[in-house]
Amino acid sequence: MIVQIERDLQEEINLFIKLKRKIKLKLKKNAIISSITLAFILGGSLGAKADSVLESISAYLDHSIKIKLYGTDFALKDSEGNKLEPINYNGSTYLPIRSVAEATGMKVKWDEESRTATLEKDSIVLANTTDKSGVKISIDGLWSPTYITDVKKIYSNWYMGVQFETTTIDKYGFKDNISRKIEELKKHSRIIEMKEIYVGDLKGTYIDREESDARIKMVFIESNNSDEYFTVEVFIEKSKYSDENNDAFDRVISTFARYR
Known part of the structure; x- marks a missing residue:
């Protein structure tokens, strides 16, 4: 009887460890995806200066946020039409600038040399x-x-x-x-x-x-x-x-x- 209880307890411990590892892996995956999304948030590549200007963070993709544009449901997408998700970092929500700007009629220009995003409208x-x-x-x-x-x-x-x-x-x-x-x-x-x-x-x-x-x-x-x-x-x-x-x-x- 004691041996069976010990076996059951060990199985529960093993299950808990596996579950903990799974959760940790999922959070780590979300953080990695978030970092990638932030890096490509303007729709451009990181460029040669990436190592000197980027800082690694832990953030989360927030699938619960809904966005309306002028009262209509709006889906965030990159320049290739792929769906993007809002990012939650330290309690603040971040949206991809190109997707939001172009939806409101603005153009986004990216200067890799100065790493500057410029928002503007046509005449x-x-x-x-x-x-x-x-x-x-x-x-x-x-x-x-x-x-x-x-x-x-x-x-x-x-x-x-x-x-x-x-x-x-x-x-x-x-x-x-x-x-x-x-x-x-x-x-x-x-x-x-x-x-x-x-x-x-x-x-x-x-x-x-x-x-x-x-x-x-x-x-x-x-x-x-x-x-x-x-x-x-x-x-x-x-x-x-x-x-x-x-x-x-x-x-x-x-x-x-x-x-x-």
Whole structure:
């Protein structure tokens, strides 16, 4: 009887050891898979610099997480269409940048030399159309529409935006309309610079101004007809205005064109 009990106990111990080894092997496998997924998270190879920049970690593939994109179920996939899983590491969830970015309309560029991932969008064309004219500008960057009509477009991100508008001129004419606009702006803005410029072959009034929370550069452009004028405005959050985006307005206004 004692011998049988000892045999049963030994079998349970052996079973427990096997189970423990199996669990440990599974966790180790998940950690290895997670490391591989992290290494290839951008869809590219590790490259020659891998040994010097990569750090081994223990992480887990989290099969329980569901992702919705604009209310629709979304499956993470690599550039080859293979399914990917979210990674759980130290209580935080990590998603593959390329899969998420491209699903939201952004492109991901990978520079192996500097090991830099760049997210960007193609140029967006904003066009205003009336019975009298058709004009357009192009904008680059991670901006989304916040206001869209046939004659007015506003695109913005978390600190910068652009407004493009076609406005009907009342009976007082272009110069009087713009003069009244400027007087209104002076009530809540500090005018830094104001001058006459040409945008292509059209004359315009350029204004660089500052408000309590934003730096704004704009131009009122006289149309080739007497019934309307065009406004192009770039606004940047005051705390984010710097040399890096100082020429944002110039880049936008350089794309202004008439298409009819």
